[in-house]
Amino acid sequence: MNIKLSLLAIVEILSGLSIGIVIMIITYKILKWIGRKRYDIHQNNVAYSIFMASVLFSVGYMVSGVIQPLLSLFRIMAASESSTTDLLGSFIGYGAFYIASSYTAGVVVSLVGITIYTGLTPIDEFAELKNDNLGVALIVGSIIIVLTLLTRDGVNLLMESQIPYPTHFTQ
């Protein structure tokens, strides 16, 4: 058994699990709070649930792209940091920054999706969601997901550009 690789895998699993749980809980709570306070949307609204599911997927998918760069960062730091506390401190510090950045990007993409759709159509989307209009929910959800798929690579590259990789040379 390759112990170091197994440990690296455990770090990846733990990081992914903790990031995933925190991100999903925060997003879910925020969306639920917005729906209840601002639009008076309560339980048993399938349309709003579809909308929430797309935002959750969008944010989760965007943040999932950070795991690999974070793991690279961990490997680079593990080779240079002298103590576990320093390594963990730096890893958590950088990690929090990268996750927050990609989370923000995910939320921004969702907002842009909603804004574009709202601007293009004469109807009030949130009023339709409140009325449990499944058609509107599916279209808004699709827009959010497609925008996420299209922007994720760019956001990942932006994150990777912040990682202190060694220099390299090309011709």
Added chain:
Amino acid sequence: MKRFLKIITILFVIYTMLSMVINLINLPNPGEYDGDWDTAYCDEYSRVDTLDLTNVQQTHYRSWNKYTFDSLYCLSYQMSSIASDHSKEFRNKIYSRERNYEKYWRNIYYELYNADRENIHFLQDSLQQIAFQNQLTRNEFAKLIVSFVQDIPYSYVTSGPCDKTDHPCRGNERFGILSPVEFLYTLSGDCDTRSVLLYSILKHFGYDSLIMISNEYRHAMIAIDLPASGDHIIHKGKKFYFWETTNTGWLPGMLPPDTNNIAYWKITLDHEYQTVTSSYR
């Protein structure tokens, strides 16, 4: 308040678990590193001895960091200018009829590998000796080999004159590449020069490796079938992890962000390639 305490407890548990896992990974221990001793024992320099009018012998003393930066590896080897000149003469006679970019370079790389693979045993033996002394695993041995090459300072090698770069450069070299023997003699090498040498050493030790090139990025590196994580390609059912060779610190599975579009990377020479399709004979 209760919820807040719950969150704090969960975060604390995660932090503790991560600490425990990280502690299990062999982090460098500063207490064990006696830099002065190692540096004194492992000086890095080259000695030039002129044996006669046509033969100059270079003795290279190399020292380079382990990946954990807690100690140094060192080795030395001797090479004569005759061997390097002979290898250069061979390189200057190679040609490739292929028009396809990858195949064109595959022929050249294979010829260079094939011509020099028997002439670099001294280095393979020295590296193997270090591996035995340090009781390295297969993974660690691969890192030892690659880090030896990564540690050699980068030089451009061009087929034309060196007029565009402020970096060390060797100009007017056919194909803009040096053979493994020439590279070890001169310690000047660019990305594909390094890749061919690494391919030769790794293949000798039974590693499955590939030489990857990118016309778009104007770059070359190796990819290796090792247990790792990160950027890789799947070739013949195996995962090959990219490994940058032009500077120290790069690990398998890490593609530099400005060259990380895998679609732009092509396999030039794979570990099973045997046939010479076009060559100087």
